[in-house]
Amino acid sequence: MQIPVDIISGFLGAGKTTLLQKLLNECYKNQKIFLLENEFGQVGIDGALLAEQNVEMKEIYSGCICCSLKGDFTQVLLETLEQVKPQRIIIEPTGVGKLSEILAILRQDILKDKLTADNIITVIDAQKALMYLKNFGEFFKDQIRHAQTLMLSKTKDINWQEIQDLIQALKPLNTSAQWVTTPWNELTGSQILRARTPITTYMTTHLPPIIKLPGLQNPGGYSTKTYHHHQHSLSCGCHPSGQSHKQTPLATDTFQSWSWENPKKFSPEAIQKIVTSLPEEKKYGQILRAKGIVPGENAWIHFEYVSGNWDIVAGTPQPTGRAVVIGIDLQEEQLNQLFEA
Numbered sequence: 424m425q426i427p428v429d430i431i432s433g434f435l436g437a438g439k440t441t442l443l444q445k446l447l448n449e450c451y452k453n454q455k456i457f458l459l460e461n462e463f464g465q466v467g468i469d470g471a472l473l474a475e476q477n478v479e480m481k482e483i484y485s486g487c488i489c490c491s492l493k494g495d496f497t498q499v500l501l502e503t504l505e506q507v508k509p510q511r512i513i514i515e516p517t518g519v520g521k522l523s524e525i526l527a528i529l530r531q532d533i534l535k536d537k538l539t540a541d542n543i544i545t546v547i548d549a550q551k552a553l554m555y556l557k558n559f560g561e562f563f564k565d566q567i568r569h570a571q572t573l574m575l576s577k578t579k580d581i582n583w584q585e586i587q588d589l590i591q592a593l594k595p596l597n598t599s600a601q602w603v604t605t606p607w608n609e610l611t612g613s614q615i616l617r618a619r620t621p622i623t624t625y626m627t628t629h630l631p632p633i634i635k636l637p638g639l640q641n642p643g644g645y646s647t648k649t650y651h652h653h654q655h656s657l658s659c660g661c662h663p664s665g666q667s668h669k670q671t672p673l674a675t676d677t678f679q680s681w682s683w684e685n686p687k688k689f690s691p692e693a694i695q696k697i698v699t700s701l702p703e704e705k706k707y708g709q710i711l712r713a714k715g716i717v718p719g720e721n722a723w724i725h726f727e728y729v730s731g732n733w734d735i736v737a738g739t740p741q742p743t744g745r746a747v748v749i750g751i752d753l754q755e756e757q758l759n760q761l762f763e764a
């Protein structure tokens with residue numbers, strides 16, 4: 424029997440984890456789900472947010488399962504099928520992960536008879552989509568081209584004409600995917616899943632060809648680096664299979680992450696000062712995404728930052744405080760000072 428696989432794709436901060444939480448709560452309560460979370464940075468934040476969902480979960484850190492961690496990805500899938508025996512696997516790739524590469528990995532000989540693509544959803548931040556299309560087209564377009572359902576997020580404050588213009592700009596990339604434009608809180612999870620293009624149509628029009636992926640014959644172990652200390656930076660290294668960076672110098676090669684683990688306590692005002700400072704590009708680099716859960720004086724604080732927009736809410740206690748920043752030309756020392764001042 425082939426195990427159905429859902430992939431919730433989408434660029435940095437699009438709303439993948441938010442959608443995942445909705446689907447887990449509303450659609451998958453009675454299924455044995457295995458959740459595979461991929462974080463670009465060296466510390467996991469989404470895993471902490473999803474921990475209350477009571478599903479079996481594995482986090483793979485420090486890169487993308489579509490490229491630098493594809494061996495780990497394959498190994499996790501094989502071990503999950505053998506040991507966990509889930510009824511469904513849900514994958515949340517990083518925001519800079521290539522959907523086509525992930526689909527190609529699922530179609531390797533070693534996996535293709537064991538797994539079947541079921542819901543392939545790409546979440547698109549309606550407020551940032553055109554900027555991402557212009558600046559980070561390589562990954563952004565790939566995520567759109569290979570989706571079965573294209574879900575616009577953050578549409579509540581956008582008028583219908585802008586939404587229509589956005590769809591017109593993106594539609595040439597994928598003419599058969601079903602669009603979801605209604606704010607999600609007005610829809611049930613089942614409505615979202617039912618909106619999809621029939622899987623048979625999707626399979627014939629969108630799946631990438633089966634290709635030989637180098638380095639998968641001897642997959643490496645998990646990235647079991649549980650929690651790192653201090654700061655790290657990382658380049659993604661995502662590139663089409665079988666091609667080196669030299670052959671395909673992509674803008675995405677320049678994404679970096681800065682990760683931070685520290686017991687330092689913050690006030691909500693201090694966190695607000697941090698997130699409102701992040702757009703200072705000359706000082707910190709071009710920051711596209713930041714998120715963290717840190718201790719406060721009385722309660723934990725959870726913050727989210729997506730290209731200039733931010734949100735600060737109550738967090739749940741974690742083993743230690745954590746933050747991650749993703750962007751281009753990150754200025755690590757300045758970020759250290761910002762969080763440690």
Ligand SMILES: Nc1nc2c(ncn2[C@@H]2O[C@H](COP(=O)(O)OP(=O)(O)OP(=O)(O)O)[C@@H](O)[C@H]2O)c(=O)[nH]1
Nearest residue numbers: 433435436437438439440441518576577712727734
């Ligand atoms: N207003 C609004 N905010 C949203 C919506 N979807 C997500 N968000 C917010 O956007 C931020 C990022 O959402 P996530 O679900 O963490 O996005 P993600 O795609 O998992 O982000 P990565 O961690 O970069 O992979 C959070 O503050 C969410 O609350 C939406 O439809 N409307």
